[in-house]
Amino acid sequence: MAMLGSINGVLMEGLDGDNTWHLKDYVARGGYQQLKRILGNKISQEEVIGEVKKSVLRGRGGAGFPTGLKWSFMPRSFPGDKYVVCNTDEGEPGTFKDRDIMRYNPHAVIEGMAIAAYAMGATRGYNYVHGEVWLEYKRFEEALDEARAAGFIGQNILGSGFNFELFAHHGYGAYICGEETALLESIEGKKGQPRFKPPFPASFGLYGKPTTINNTETFASIPFILKMGGEEFLNLGKPNNGGTKLFSVSGHVNRPGNYEIPLGTPFATLLEMCGGMRGGRKLKAVIPGGSSAPVMRADVIMDCTMDYDSISKGGSMLGSGAVIVMDETVCMVKALERLSFFYYEESCGQCTPCREGTAWMYKVVHRIENGQGKPEDIDLLNSVLGNIAGRTICALGDAAAFPVQSFLKHFGSEFEYHIEHKTCLVP
Amino acid sequence: MFSAETLQKFDREVAKYPAEQKQSASMACLAHAQEEKGWLPPEAIEAVANYLGMPPMAAYEVASFYNMYDLKPVGKYKITVCTNLPCALSGGNHAGEYVQKKLGIGYGETTADGKFTLKEGECMGACGDAPVFIVNNRSMCSHMHPEQIDKLLEECK
Ligand SMILES: NC(=O)C1=CN([C@@H]2O[C@H](COP(=O)(O)OP(=O)(O)OC[C@H]3O[C@@H](n4cnc5c(N)ncnc54)[C@H](O)[C@@H]3O)[C@@H](O)[C@H]2O)C=CC1
Ligand SMILES: Cc1cc2nc3c(=O)[nH]c(=O)nc-3n(C[C@H](O)[C@H](O)[C@H](O)COP(=O)(O)O)c2cc1C
Ligand code: SF4
Numbered sequence A: 001m002a003m004l005g006s007i008n009g010v011l012m013e014g015l016d017g018d019n020t021w022h023l024k025d026y027v028a029r030g031g032y033q034q035l036k037r038i039l040g041n042k043i044s045q046e047e048v049i050g051e052v053k054k055s056v057l058r059g060r061g062g063a064g065f066p067t068g069l070k071w072s073f074m075p076r077s078f079p080g081d082k083y084v085v086c087n088t089d090e091g092e093p094g095t096f097k098d099r100d101i102m103r104y105n106p107h108a109v110i111e112g113m114a115i116a117a118y119a120m121g122a123t124r125g126y127n128y129v130h131g132e133v134w135l136e137y138k139r140f141e142e143a144l145d146e147a148r149a150a151g152f153i154g155q156n157i158l159g160s161g162f163n164f165e166l167f168a169h170h171g172y173g174a175y176i177c178g179e180e181t182a183l184l185e186s187i188e189g190k191k192g193q194p195r196f197k198p199p200f201p202a203s204f205g206l207y208g209k210p211t212t213i214n215n216t217e218t219f220a221s222i223p224f225i226l227k228m229g230g231e232e233f234l235n236l237g238k239p240n241n242g243g244t245k246l247f248s249v250s251g252h253v254n255r256p257g258n259y260e261i262p263l264g265t266p267f268a269t270l271l272e273m274c275g276g277m278r279g280g281r282k283l284k285a286v287i288p289g290g291s292s293a294p295v296m297r298a299d300v301i302m303d304c305t306m307d308y309d310s311i312s313k314g315g316s317m318l319g320s321g322a323v324i325v326m327d328e329t330v331c332m333v334k335a336l337e338r339l340s341f342f343y344y345e346e347s348c349g350q351c352t353p354c355r356e357g358t359a360w361m362y363k364v365v366h367r368i369e370n371g372q373g374k375p376e377d378i379d380l381l382n383s384v385l386g387n388i389a390g391r392t393i394c395a396l397g398d399a400a401a402f403p404v405q406s407f408l409k410h411f412g413s414e415f416e417y418h419i420e421h422k423t424c425l426v427p
Numbered sequence B: 001m002f003s004a005e006t007l008q009k010f011d012r013e014v015a016k017y018p019a020e021q022k023q024s025a026s027m028a029c030l031a032h033a034q035e036e037k038g039w040l041p042p043e044a045i046e047a048v049a050n051y052l053g054m055p056p057m058a059a060y061e062v063a064s065f066y067n068m069y070d071l072k073p074v075g076k077y078k079i080t081v082c083t084n085l086p087c088a089l090s091g092g093n094h095a096g097e098y099v100q101k102k103l104g105i106g107y108g109e110t111t112a113d114g115k116f117t118l119k120e121g122e123c124m125g126a127c128g129d130a131p132v133f134i135v136n137n138r139s140m141c142s143h144m145h146p147e148q149i150d151k152l153l154e155e156c157k
C-alpha cells in the first residue's frame, strides 16, 4: 500500500498500491477533470493562481515558500520559452514521500504541472528524478506516454491551443542537485553547482529563461486544490498552513512509512499512527524535517503539532516532512557523526566556508566519537559553524551547520562525556 | 563504440531537449554508455561528448561529479549500501557489515573473481524500507536483513 495511514487524505486517497497508477485509474478517480475544466472554460491564469494563493499551499520541498506567490513572480507575458520544473530529487536523508507519489499517483504530478504551465504561460517542463530511483523514473515516463497519447500534454491540448511538452530527466547521484539552481545546471548537462540567488529562477532559470520549480508533492496537490477550492484545502489544515501533507517517518517506530495528515495534527497522533515506539522504548529525540532540520528533544516535540509554524516555534523546521525518530538507545555523537559525514561528502566545493567547514565539522565530531576529542573541541565546532552560516551560495552550508548546532545545544552533555571519558554515555 | 540499441537510447534522450541544448542529454547518455560497457572508460566519455557535440572536458566534468558513474571498472554486480542515519536506525550498518563479511571485502573493493563490488551510499529516498541496497544503479532492494542478503547474493549468478 502506498500510505500506511492517513487522516482526511487527499493526494494519496483511494490508491491501491501498484494497481491504480495508470491513466484510466486516475481518470476514474476524477483525474484530468481540472485541466479539462480550466482549458475548456477558458479560466484565466489569474484565477488559477488566485485559487492556489487562497489554499495557502506552502512549498513541500522544504522551504515552505507560498506556491501561489511564487507563481505570481513568473513574467507570464514574457515572449519566448518559459519552463516549469518539478523537483523529484528527494535526497534529504529521511525523505521518501516523492518516490511514493511517483509510484502510486504519477498522473497527479503531470496534471499539476500542466495546470501550472498554463497558469504561468510555460510551454515546456521537466521532472528531475533522483538518480537512485529507477523504477519510479521509468513509471513516470510510462505515465507521460499515456498522458501524451490521451492528449493531456503535447501540442494543442484538448483543442485549446495550449501547448505543453513535458519530459523526465534522470539524476545520477548528487544530493546538491535538489537545490533548485543546481538542479537547473544539471538539466543543462553540467556539474550540479548552485548559482547565486538572486536572480531567482523566475527571472533567470533553465537555459536562462523564466522558470518555476516546485516539489513533486506541491505539483501533485494542485489538481486537488482546484477540485475542492482553495479555501476548503486551506481549511483542511490550519491558518497559514494549508492542506494535508505527507510525512515520511523513519527510525525507531513500529511502522516506518508515509502518512498523509492535515497540517496541525499533533505529533503524538502521528507517533500513534506509526504504532508507537519500537520495543516500547522511550522517545529521546526527533529530527522533524529531514536531516537539515535542527534536532528536537522529546519533551519539546511531544507538545508540537505538525505544521510549519508550530515546529518553527519549537526551534526547528518542518522542512520536507521527514520525521526521523530516535529512542533512548541512540548515541547522539554517533548520529551526528554520520550526518556530518553526509554534508562533507555532498558539499559541491564551490564556497570555501562550506567546503572547509563541512570537512572540519566531520573531522572533529569523528574524533570525539572515537575517544580522541579534546576539551576545546566543542568551542571549535561552534566557531566553525558560525563561519558557515549565511556565508555561502546555497543553503547546504546552513543545512550542514544546523544539525551540529542543535545537537550541541540539546545534547551537549553527551559530547562532553565522550571527550572526558573517551566512551559513550548511552549503554 | 556503442551498439545500435544504445545509440537509439541516445537519440531518445536528445529529443527531450531543445535542438540547441543537446548537452542536456549528457547525463542520460553517459548512464546508457555505462550500462553497455559496465563502467565509463575515457573513450566512452569522449564518444558521448562527440555524439552530443560538446567538449570532452565538459563530459568528464559530468562523469566525475555524479556518484553513480563508475570511472574505474567494477564487478559484475555493484552493490551500494545505504548507511545514512535513518537507515542506520533500522539496521543499515548491520546489513552493511553482514554483506562485507559474506563477500570478504570492504566498501570500495571488488571480490577477487570480479563478481561483486561494494559501495557505501547516501540516502536513496527509501528510508522507510531500511536497510536498503541498490544493485547496478537500477534495482532497489528493500528490508535487507541477513536472510534477504543471502538470497540476493545467491541470485547474482
Ligand atoms: N526535499 C529534500 O530532499 C530537501 C529539502 N531541503 C529544504 O530546502 C530548503 C532550502 O531551499 P532553498 O531553495 O534554498 O530555499 P529558499 O528559501 O531560497 O527558496 C524557496 C523557494 O522560494 C523561491 N523564492 C524565495 N524567495 C524568492 C523571491 N524573493 N523571489 C522569487 N522566488 C523566491 C525560491 O526560488 C525557491 O523556489 C531547506 O529549508 C530544506 O528544508 C533541503 C535539502 C533536501
Ligand atoms: C541542498 C539542498 C537540497 C535540496 N533538495 C531538494 C529536494 O530534493 N527536493 C525538493 O523539492 N527541494 C529541495 N531543495 C529545495 C529547493 O531548492 C526548492 O526550494 C524547492 O524545490 C522549491 O519547491 P517548493 O516551493 O515546491 O518547495 C533543496 C535545497 C537545498 C539547499
Ligand atoms: S554552500 Fe556548499 S554546496 Fe552550496 S554552493 Fe557552496 S560549496 Fe556548494
Ligand code: FES
Pocket: A093, A094, A095, B082, B083, B084, B085, B086, B087, B088, B122, B123, B124, B125, B126, B127, B128, B130, B132
Ligand atoms: S537513509 Fe537510507 S534510504 Fe534514506
